[in-house]
Amino acid sequence: xxxxxxxxxxxxxxxxxxxxxxxxxxxxxxxxxxxxxxxxxxxxxxxxxxxxxxxxxxxxxxxxxxxxxxxxxxxxxxxxxxxxxxxxxxxxxxxxxxxxxxxxxxxxxxxxxxxxxxxxxxxxxxxxxxxxxxxxxxxxxxxxxxxxxxxxxxxxxxxxxxxxxxxxxxxxxxxxxxxxxxxxxxxxxxxxxxxxxxxxxxxxxxxxxxxxxxxxxxxxxxxxxxxxxxxxxxxxxxxxxxxxxxxxxxxxxxxxxxxxxxxxxxxxxxxxxxxxxxx
Amino acid sequence: xxxxxxxxxxxxxxxxxxxxxxxxxxxxxxxxxxxxxxxxxxxxxxxxxxxxxxxxxxxxxxxxxxxxxxxxxxxxxxxxxxxxxxxxxxxxxxxxxxxxxxxxxxxxxxxxxxxxxxxxxxxxxxxxxxxxxxxxxxxxxxxxxxxxxxxxxxxxxxxxxxxxxxxxxxxxxxxxxxxxxxxxxxxxxxxxxxxxxxxxxxxxxxxxxxxxxxxxxxxxxxxxxxxxxxxxxxxxxxxxxxxxxxxxxxxxxxxxxxxx
Numbered sequence: 457x458x459x460x461x462x463x464x465x466x467x468x469x470x471x472x473x474x475x476x477x478x479x480x481x482x483x484x485x486x487x488x489x490x491x492x493x494x495x496x497x498x499x500x501x502x503x504x505x506x507x508x509x510x511x512x513x514x515x516x517x518x519x520x521x522x523x524x525x526x527x528x529x530x531x532x533x534x535x536x537x538x539x540x541x542x543x544x545x546x547x548x549x550x551x552x553x554x555x556x557x558x559x560x561x562x563x564x565x566x567x568x569x570x571x572x573x574x575x576x577x578x579x580x581x582x583x584x585x586x587x588x589x590x591x592x593x594x595x596x597x598x599x600x601x602x603x604x605x606x607x608x609x610x611x612x613x614x615x616x617x618x619x620x621x622x623x624x625x626x627x628x629x630x631x632x633x634x635x636x637x638x639x640x641x642x643x644x645x646x647x648x649x650x651x652x653x654x655x656x657x658x659x660x661x662x663x664x665x666x667x668x669x670x671x672x673x674x675x676x677x678x679x680x681x682x683x684x685x686x687x688x689x690x691x692x693x694x695x696x697x698x699x700x701x702x703x704x705x706x707x708x709x710x711x712x713x714x715x716x717x718x719x720x721x722x723x724x725x726x727x728x729x730x731x732x733x734x735x
Numbered sequence: 736x737x738x739x740x741x742x743x744x745x746x747x748x749x750x751x752x753x754x755x756x757x758x759x760x761x762x763x764x765x766x767x768x769x770x771x772x773x774x775x776x777x778x779x780x781x782x783x784x785x786x787x788x789x790x791x792x793x794x795x796x797x798x799x800x801x802x803x804x805x806x807x808x809x810x811x812x813x814x815x816x817x818x819x820x821x822x823x824x825x826x827x828x829x830x831x832x833x834x835x836x837x838x839x840x841x842x843x844x845x846x847x848x849x850x851x852x853x854x855x856x857x858x859x860x861x862x863x864x865x866x867x868x869x870x871x872x873x874x875x876x877x878x879x880x881x882x883x884x885x886x887x888x889x890x891x892x893x894x895x896x897x898x899x900x901x902x903x904x905x906x907x908x909x910x911x912x913x914x915x916x917x918x919x920x921x922x923x924x925x926x927x928x929x930x931x932x933x934x935x936x937x938x939x940x941x942x943x944x945x946x947x948x949x950x951x952x953x954x955x956x957x958x959x960x961x962x963x964x965x966x967x968x969x970x971x972x973x974x975x976x977x978x979x980x981x982x983x984x985x986x987x988x989x990x991x992x993x994x995x
Contacts (some may be wrong), residue, residue: 531789575967614739619975636826638830638832639832639834641832642826642828642832643822643845643848644821645789645792645794645826646821646822646824646825646846646848646849646904647818647819647820647821647823647824647848647849647850647907648818648820648845648848648849649818649848649853652848652851652853652854653848655853655857655860656834656837656841656845656848656856656860657834657845658838660834660837661834661835661836664836701961703833
C-alpha cells in the first residue's frame with residue numbers, strides 16, 4: 457500500500473471545507489469582475505415567445521421536414537439518422553487518432569515508464585507538448601485548420617484529435633503513475649527488466665481506468681463532432697443550426713434527441729465493456 | 736533430511752554492513768548458508784531481517800563486506816548479470832505484490848519474466864505455451880489450489896493469494912527461495928500450513944531457503960537452523976532445536992535506550 461498523497465486521512469475534511477470556501481469566494485469575486493446581475497437574465501416579450509415556441513416542441517419533435525423541402529413522412533428522422541452516423545464516424549476517427557497520440561505521449565510522459573532520474577528529460581517536454589495541444593479548444597483548432605486547409609473532413613477530425621490527444625496523454629500519464637508499483641518491483645527483483653515489470657506488473661492495473669476514460673472521451677468527441685457541424689461539416693450540428701435558423705424547432709428537437717440517443721448508446725456500450733475489462 | 740542436489744546455490748555474507756538513509760541497518764554480518772539448507776531468521780522488528788533478505792537478491796547493496804550467491808560476488812556483477820542472478824532467486828513478499836486484476840495463471844507465469852525476452856513476455860501473458868501453462872497448473876496443484884488457475888487473483892482469499900505468490904516464485908525455477916515474514920499476517924493454522932509448504936517445496940526442489948519469522952514454535956517445527964538478528968547484528972546462529980526461551984527473551988528484550 458502506498459501512503460495517501462495530497463491529503464492525509466485527517467487532513468481531507470479540512471481540505472474539502474477549504475476548497476468549498478475558496479470556491480464560494482471565487483464565485484463572489486468573479487461575479488464582481490463580470491458585473492453579473494440575475495435581473496439581466498429577464499427576457500423580453502419576444503424572448504418569452506421564442507422560448508415558449510422552442511420548448512413547446514420538446515415533446516413533439518418533427519418526423520417530416522417542416523419547410524418546403526419534401527423528404528417524405530420520415531424525412532427528418534432519416535436525415536437525423538444519417539447525420540448521427542456521420543457524427544459517430546467523425547468522433548470515432550478523431551478518438552482513434554487521439555488514442556494513438558495519447559497512448560504514446562501518455563507512456564512517454566509517465567515517470568513509471570522511465571527508470572532512474574533521466575525521466576524528466578523526456579517526461580517534461582512530452583507533458584509540455586500535451587499541455588500545448590489541449591490548451592487550444594477544438595473549435596479554435598477548427599478555425600485555424602479551416603483557414604489553412606479549407607473544409608476538408610480531415611480538418612474536423614484533426615481539430616478534435618489534437619486537443620483530445622493532449623488530454624488523453626495527461627490523464628493516461630497520471631493513471632499510469634498512480635498505479636501501484638509493488639508488483640512491478642517484485643518482478644524486477646526476480647530478474648524482469650524495467651520494461652517487463654512495467655508491462656506486466658503496472659500497466660494491467662491502469663488499463664481498466666484508461667479504458668473507461670477513453671470511452672468518456674468518445675462521448676465528448678460525439679458532442680464536439682456535432683458542434684463542428686456549425687462550420688459546415690455534415691454532422692448533427694450542421695442540420696441542427698440550419699433548422700434553428702429557419703425556426704423549425706421540431707426538427708431541432710429531432711436532432712437533439714438523436715444526439716441524446718447517441719450518448720446513451722455509447723454509455724451503455726462502454727458500461728458493458730468496462731464490466732468485461734474489470735471482470 | 737533429503738537434500739536434492741539439483742540446483743541449490745549457497746548464500747554467503749562476509750563482514751556485511753548496510754546503511755539506509757544514513758542509519759546503520761546491518762553491521763558486520765557474517766552468514767554462510769550451504770546449498771539446500773533451510774534457515775529461519777528471527778529478531779525484533781527493525782533488526783534487519785528484510786534488509787538481509789534483500790541483500791541476497793541484490794535489491795539492497797552492501798556498503799561494506801561481500802555478498803555471494805552460488806559463489807558469485809554480487810558487487811562484481813553488471814546489470815545484465817545481476818538480472819540473470821535475480822531470475823535465479825525467488826522472493827515471497829510479506830505483502831505478496833501480485834497483480835490483482837490479472838488471472839492466477841498470469842501471476843504465476845510472470846515469475847519467469849527474468850528469463851524471457853520482451854516478445855516472449857507478451858506471448859507468456861497473452862498466449863502462453865501449453866507447456867508453461869501445464870507447469871503453472873502443476874505448481875498450483877502442489878500449493879493446493881489447482882482449480883484457481885484461471886480465477887482473477889483479487890477473487891482469492893488471503894491464504895490462497897499467498898499460495899499464488901509462492902507458486903510465482905517457484906515458477907522461476909530458482910535455486911534460492913527467500914520469504915519475508917510469510918506468516919506475519921495469517922492465522923496460526925494457516926501459518927503452520929504455509930511454512931510446512933515452503934519447507935517441503937524447497938526440499939523437493941532442492942532450494943536454499945531463507946525465511947524471516949517470529950514464532951519460535953514454528954522455527955523449531957520446520958527449520959534445522961535459526962539465526963537471531965538484533966540491532967543489525969547476528970545475535971546467535973545455532974540449530975533450531977537449541978532455540979530456547981532465554982535466548983528469545985534476550986533477543987526480543989525491549990531496549991532501555993529506546994525507552995529513555
